[in-house]
Amino acid sequence: MSATSARPEPSSNLRQTLATLPRDTRDTLFLLGVIAWVIAPQVAHLPWWSSSLAAALLLWRGILSWRGQALPSRWLLLGVLAVAVGATLATYRTILxxxxxxxxxxxxLALKTLELRARRDALVVFFLGFFTMLSNFFFSQSLLTAIAMLVALMGLLTALVNAHMPVGRPPLLLPLCTAGMMAALGAPIMLALFMFFPRMAPLWGLPSDALTGRSGLSGTMEVGNVAKLALDDSVVMRIRFDTPDHAAPPASQLYFRGPVLSEFDGRQWREPTPRQDPWLGQWSLPPQLRVQGEPLRYTVTLEPHQRPWLMVLEAATEKPALNGFNLFMTPDLQWLSTRPITDVVRYSAESYPDFRHGPTRMSDALRELALLPANSNPRTVALAQTLRADPAVAQGGTPALVDAVLHSLRTGGYEYTLEPGLYGPDSADEFWFDRKAGFCEHIASSFVIVLRAAGVPARIVTGYQGGEFNSVDGYWTVRQSDAHAWAEVWMQERGWVRIDPTGAVAPGRVGQFQRLVAPQGVFGQAMGSVISPGMVQHLRAVWEAANNHWNQWVLNYTQSRQLDLLKTLGFIAPSWQDLVRVLGGLLGLAALLGAAWTLWERQQHNPWLRLLARTRQRLAQAGLIVPDSAPPRTIATQVQAQFGDDAQALCAWLLELEQLRYAPPPAAPRQLRDLQRRWHRLPWPATRPS
Structure with a gap:
C-alpha cells in the first residue's frame, strides 16, 4: 500500500479531533455555533460593521476555546463595548x-461569550440568545424565519440542558432529547396561549423607527422604475376569488389599482397634491363612481409594503373589510389607510369590473391634467399636433385620437423590453422617434404625454396586472414582477377611461399573463439543467402554498377569528372576556393535570432504588445487614469483606449499578433492564437459616 493511500482522510481526522476535545471546549464551540445561527438572519438588517464585529468576536472566542487559552481582560472587553456603543450612536444617532x-x-451577545467564566455568565448568554432569537421577528415573520428560529430554540435549549449536566461527558444527543421533551410538553400550553390569548393593541412598544424601505410601487414614477420591479419576484399579495374553482375573471379585468400619477415635471410623475386634508379624501375632482352588473367578491392577503394603500381590483365601491384600520377612498378610486401596512393583513372586497368614474363635463381642474412643462418633448408635441390635424381625428374627437396613437404603437415597430437603455429628459421623444423600445411605464408615459400635447386630459395609473394561479391551494399570487402602469384618458360624457397602451405593443402581456423574465445567472442556469422546469414550478407552488397557510392561520389569526372559534365552541355572542375565561380554564386544567402527574410519580418507586432495595433485602437473608443509606460501592466493599472471592460477580454488578446512577450512558434505560435480568442469575451467597 502506498504512503498516499495510507494517509487518513481529513474528515476522519476532524471527527477524531472533535471526539477528543475537552468537554468545556466542545460545549463552548457548540454554543458559539448556535449563537451564530441565531445572529445569521440579522445580517441583512444590520450595518456591515456590526455583522463583521460580531463575527470577529465569535471567531475570537472559538479560537481561544480551541487552543485552551485564557479569556481577555475585562478592560479590553470594556473597550470593545465602548466602540460598539459609539458606532451604534454614530450610525443611528440613538441606542433606542x-x-x-x-x-x-x-x-x-457576542461580547458576553468572551466572559464565560462561570455558570452565571452562561445563563446570561442563554437569556441574551433567547432575546436575540425573538428579535428576528421584528424584521420578518415568514415561515422560513419561523423554521430557522425553531432550530435556534432547540439549539439554545440543548445548550441550556447540557450546562446543567456537570458530571461526566454526556453526548449532545442526550440533552437534545431532553430539550425536545421539554418543548413537546410546553407545546400544548403554547398552542392554548396562541389560540385564546386576546389579541389587543400592544401595551408596550419600542420608539418607532423610520419605515424601512421595501421594493414596490411608489407615489412617484420616473421612467425605468417599474422595469426594476420586474426583476423582483417577491410576493405582493395572494387573492382567492369567490367563484367556482376560484377561477379568476378575464385578464382584461385583473387590474389592481395603486397610486394615480397626474402631475408631471418633465422627468417624474407624481400623485396629485390634495387641496385639503389628505386623510379626509377631499380633492378637487370627485370620483363620481358609477357601477353596473354583479360585483366580483374576493379575499386578499397583502404582504407588508410600508405604504398606506390597499390593493383592490377596479373598482370597489364599498370599504374593504379590514378590522383595526381606518380606510377611505380617494377621488382617484384608490383605497388608502390612515397608517402604513407594516404587517400581513387580510381583507375581503367587492369590485365591479363594469364601471365608469369621474366628471363627464370639462372643468378647470381637468384642464390642468392636459398641461405639460414648457419646452418638454418638442418632437412629441409636434407629433400630437400632426395627429390632431388629421381630418378623421378632428371629426372623431378623443376616441379617434386614442385609436390613432394605439395604431402607431401597433404598426410602428415598437418593442416591449426590460432593457431599453437609459432615457434622457425628453423620454417621450426618445421612445417615439429614437429607441422605439421600453417597458410598460415607458409606453404609458409616452402615450399620456402625446395625448396631453393634443390637449386631452390624461394620467398614469400604477398597480399590478394579472397574476399566477397556484393549483395547490387555489390562490392567485401577484408578485412585484406583475407591477404595471397604464393610462386613463378623460372623454366627454364618459369620464375617465382605462387605456392600456402596452397591450398594443405586446398583447400577451395583458391578455395571456405573459411576463418578461430577467436573464438567469450561472446558478439559475445550472439548476435549470439539473431539475426540470416543471418540477421547479411544482416545488415553488408547494412552498408558496405552505407560506400562504402560514399567513392565513398564524400571522393573520386576529381577534375576530378567535371569536369565530368561540362561536364554533358554542358561545352565542363571544367577547374578549370569554377568551380570558376559556384560556384560564385551559391553563387551570393543565395545572391540575401536572399536579396529578407529580403526585402519581412521587408514589412510584424509582426503578433503580427499587432494585437496590431488593439487593439489600437479599443480602439480609444471607446474614449481611446493610444500612439503607449505603451506596452500591459501600455495599460491594462489605460483600467482599464477608463473602470473599465467591462474591466477585455480585461486586462487579453493584459497581455497574452505581455507574448507571451517577454516570449514565446514552442507553441508560436499556442497561437498567439488563441489570434487572442479570440480578436473577447472580451467584448469591447462601441464605442463612433462621
Whole structure:
C-alpha cells in the first residue's frame, strides 16, 4: 500500500479531533455555533460593521476555546463595548429603537461569550440568545424565519440542558432529547396561549423607527422604475376569488389599482397634491363612481409594503373589510389607510369590473391634467399636433385620437423590453422617434404625454396586472414582477377611461399573463439543467402554498377569528372576556393535570432504588445487614469483606449499578433492564437459616 493511500482522510481526522476535545471546549464551540445561527438572519438588517464585529468576536472566542487559552481582560472587553456603543450612536444617532437596539443586542451577545467564566455568565448568554432569537421577528415573520428560529430554540435549549449536566461527558444527543421533551410538553400550553390569548393593541412598544424601505410601487414614477420591479419576484399579495374553482375573471379585468400619477415635471410623475386634508379624501375632482352588473367578491392577503394603500381590483365601491384600520377612498378610486401596512393583513372586497368614474363635463381642474412643462418633448408635441390635424381625428374627437396613437404603437415597430437603455429628459421623444423600445411605464408615459400635447386630459395609473394561479391551494399570487402602469384618458360624457397602451405593443402581456423574465445567472442556469422546469414550478407552488397557510392561520389569526372559534365552541355572542375565561380554564386544567402527574410519580418507586432495595433485602437473608443509606460501592466493599472471592460477580454488578446512577450512558434505560435480568442469575451467597 502506498504512503498516499495510507494517509487518513481529513474528515476522519476532524471527527477524531472533535471526539477528543475537552468537554468545556466542545460545549463552548457548540454554543458559539448556535449563537451564530441565531445572529445569521440579522445580517441583512444590520450595518456591515456590526455583522463583521460580531463575527470577529465569535471567531475570537472559538479560537481561544480551541487552543485552551485564557479569556481577555475585562478592560479590553470594556473597550470593545465602548466602540460598539459609539458606532451604534454614530450610525443611528440613538441606542433606542428597533434597528439600533437589535444591532446593540447582537454585539452584547457576542461580547458576553468572551466572559464565560462561570455558570452565571452562561445563563446570561442563554437569556441574551433567547432575546436575540425573538428579535428576528421584528424584521420578518415568514415561515422560513419561523423554521430557522425553531432550530435556534432547540439549539439554545440543548445548550441550556447540557450546562446543567456537570458530571461526566454526556453526548449532545442526550440533552437534545431532553430539550425536545421539554418543548413537546410546553407545546400544548403554547398552542392554548396562541389560540385564546386576546389579541389587543400592544401595551408596550419600542420608539418607532423610520419605515424601512421595501421594493414596490411608489407615489412617484420616473421612467425605468417599474422595469426594476420586474426583476423582483417577491410576493405582493395572494387573492382567492369567490367563484367556482376560484377561477379568476378575464385578464382584461385583473387590474389592481395603486397610486394615480397626474402631475408631471418633465422627468417624474407624481400623485396629485390634495387641496385639503389628505386623510379626509377631499380633492378637487370627485370620483363620481358609477357601477353596473354583479360585483366580483374576493379575499386578499397583502404582504407588508410600508405604504398606506390597499390593493383592490377596479373598482370597489364599498370599504374593504379590514378590522383595526381606518380606510377611505380617494377621488382617484384608490383605497388608502390612515397608517402604513407594516404587517400581513387580510381583507375581503367587492369590485365591479363594469364601471365608469369621474366628471363627464370639462372643468378647470381637468384642464390642468392636459398641461405639460414648457419646452418638454418638442418632437412629441409636434407629433400630437400632426395627429390632431388629421381630418378623421378632428371629426372623431378623443376616441379617434386614442385609436390613432394605439395604431402607431401597433404598426410602428415598437418593442416591449426590460432593457431599453437609459432615457434622457425628453423620454417621450426618445421612445417615439429614437429607441422605439421600453417597458410598460415607458409606453404609458409616452402615450399620456402625446395625448396631453393634443390637449386631452390624461394620467398614469400604477398597480399590478394579472397574476399566477397556484393549483395547490387555489390562490392567485401577484408578485412585484406583475407591477404595471397604464393610462386613463378623460372623454366627454364618459369620464375617465382605462387605456392600456402596452397591450398594443405586446398583447400577451395583458391578455395571456405573459411576463418578461430577467436573464438567469450561472446558478439559475445550472439548476435549470439539473431539475426540470416543471418540477421547479411544482416545488415553488408547494412552498408558496405552505407560506400562504402560514399567513392565513398564524400571522393573520386576529381577534375576530378567535371569536369565530368561540362561536364554533358554542358561545352565542363571544367577547374578549370569554377568551380570558376559556384560556384560564385551559391553563387551570393543565395545572391540575401536572399536579396529578407529580403526585402519581412521587408514589412510584424509582426503578433503580427499587432494585437496590431488593439487593439489600437479599443480602439480609444471607446474614449481611446493610444500612439503607449505603451506596452500591459501600455495599460491594462489605460483600467482599464477608463473602470473599465467591462474591466477585455480585461486586462487579453493584459497581455497574452505581455507574448507571451517577454516570449514565446514552442507553441508560436499556442497561437498567439488563441489570434487572442479570440480578436473577447472580451467584448469591447462601441464605442463612433462621
Amino acid at each position: 429603537g428597533r434597528d439600533a437596539g437589535v444591532a446593540l443586542i447582537v454585539l452584547l
